[in-house]
Structures are given as structure tokens and as C-alpha cells.
Amino acid sequence: MGSDGAEPGSVRPGGRTARVRTAVLRAAGDALAERGFAHLDLADIARRAEVGKTTVYRRWGTATGLVADLLADMAEQSLPRTETGSLLGDLRANARLVxxxxxxxxxxxxxxxxxxxxxxxxxxxxxxxxxxDVRVTEWAPCVQQAIDRGEVPEGTDTHEVIRAVSAPLYYRLLTSGGPLDEDAADQAAAAAATAAAAGAYLRGKELG
Incomplete structure (x- = not known):
């Protein structure tokens, strides 16, 4: 069976459908980065990707559908977690990746x-x-391992700890204009690790 024998819309490594998806999603990412969502145009994406307009409209339908698939692909391609043997080390690796x-x-x-x-x-x-959700779920086991080692209390919400690492970095990106460097990453990791060890992320905890 040739590469065009795949089911429509399927993604088979090396198949034409997979190559088209890769090219179109790369073009969509470039266009988003350059011009933003408001100026995302499927005809322009097709031109950038050197793919027929009909193919792009048939498969993705709208700019919103294309962005949704781009995010799904980014989740699929994202790097696995790093395990260093300590919560601080793991959270620092996460923060530096972000x-x-x-x-x-x-x-x-x-x-x-x-x-x-x-x-x-x-x-x-x-x-x-x-x-x-995919990214937080990938990294949450690092916090569970810290619970198992006794670094943080039982009942800690593992997902909330991971979210707490990224939150200051997104704040800098979107609102503060502060430097988004490794020092900022390390500070975010240290703050989350310290708070987790102090029980700040216990499930159902009422903070006074």
C-alpha cells in the first residue's frame, strides 16, 4: 500500500498526510508569531506551506480549528520531564524549560x-x-516522588505545585515586562518548592 493509502485525516509517520500536517502547522506557528491570531488566514497558511488551499480548508476548516490542531501537536511534541532526585532540582528543570x-x-x-x-x-x-493539562500531568509525578521521599507533606496537590512554577514566568511574559531569564526561572522554582514543603498546596487547605 502506498503512502496515499492512509485514511483521510490520519497521521502516519512518513505519509503524505503527516508531511502536509507538519508543513501547515509550522506555517501556522510562524504566522501566529508574526501577525497574531486576528490576521491568521488559511489561504496565506496554504501559500506558506506550499499546500493547496482546498486541502487546508477541507482538513482544518477555520483558523480556530487550525490553532487547536497546532496546540495538540505542540502537546504531542513537548519534551518529557526531567528527574533530578530532588524537588527543587526537578522544579528548576521545569522552570528553565518554560x-x-x-x-x-x-x-x-x-x-x-x-x-x-x-x-x-x-x-x-x-x-x-x-x-x-498534558504538560502539568507530565511533570506532576516529580511532586509525587517528593511526597514519597518526605520532602513535602502527604496530601499535596501535585498539579498545583507544577502550575505554581510556571505562573510567575507567564506573568512576566504577559504583563510585567520583567526579564525572562534563568534567574527568574530559578526563583519561581525555589518559591514553589519552599511553599510546597511548607504545606501551601495541601488539598482542601484553608489558608488563614
Whole structure:
């Protein structure tokens, strides 16, 4: 069976459908980073990807559908967690990964554009939530391992600890304009690790 024998819309490594998806999603990411969601145009994406317009319209339908697939692909391609043997080390590795991504000119602009679109596009918001769920779920076992080692209390919400690491970095990206460097990443990791050890992320905990 040839490469075109795959089911329509399927993604088979090395198949034409997979190559088309890769080219179109790369073009969509470039366009988002350059011009933002409001100027995302499927005909322009097709031209950039050197793919027929009909193919792009048939497969993705709308700019929102294309961005949703881009986020799904980013979740699929994202790097696995790092395990260093300590909570602080693991959270620092996580924070530096987030920092490198957001500080990258293309990736940082892309995330800004997608986050902006998610405020008014339900499908984009759903896709963005799924992307972060995948990333948080990938890293949450690092916190469970810290619980098992006795570094943080039983009952700690593992997902909330991981979210707490990224939150200051996204704040810098979107609002403060502060430097988004390794020092910022390390500070975010240290703050989350210290708070977790103090019991700040216990499930159901009422903070006085």
C-alpha cells in the first residue's frame, strides 16, 4: 500500500498526510508569531506551506480549528520531564524549560497570540487548556516522588505545585515586562518548592 493509502485525516509517520500536517502547522506557528491570531488566514497558511488551499480548508476548516490542531501537536511534541532526585532540582528543570520556551522570540510570540485568542475563542481556549493539562500531568509525578521521599507533606496537590512554577514566568511574559531569564526561572522554582514543603498546596487547605 502506498503512502496515499492512509485514511483521510490520519497521521502516519512518513505519509503524505503527516508531511502536509507538519508543513501547515509550522506555517501556522510562524504566522501566529508574526501577525497574531486576528490576521491568521488559511489561504496565506496554504501559500506558506506550499499546500493547496482546498486541502487546508477541507482538513482544518477555520483558523480556530487550525490553532487547536497546532496546540495538540505542540502537546504531542513537548519534551518529557526531567528527574533530578530532588524537588527543587526537578522544579528548576521545569522552570528553565518554560523560561527557554517563552523567551524564544518565535515561541514567546506564538504563546502570546494563542493566549490572546483563547480569551474570545472557546475552541482555542479548550485546546490551550488541554495543552497545559498534558504538560502539568507530565511533570506532576516529580511532586509525587517528593511526597514519597518526605520532602513535602502527604496530601499535596501535585498539579498545583507544577502550575505554581510556571505562573510567575507567564506573568512576566504577559504583563510585567520583567526579564525572562534563568534567574527568574530559578526563583519561581525555589518559591514553589519552599511553599510546597511548607504545606501551601495541601488539598482542601484553608489558608488563614
Amino acid at each position: 523560561q527557554r520556551t517563552l523567551a524564544d522570540p518565535r515561541q514567546g510570540a506564538l504563546f502570546k497570540a494563542v493566549i490572546a485568542a483563547a480569551t474570545c475563542e472557546a475552541k482555542t481556549a479548550e485546546a490551550l487548556h488541554h495543552f497545559y
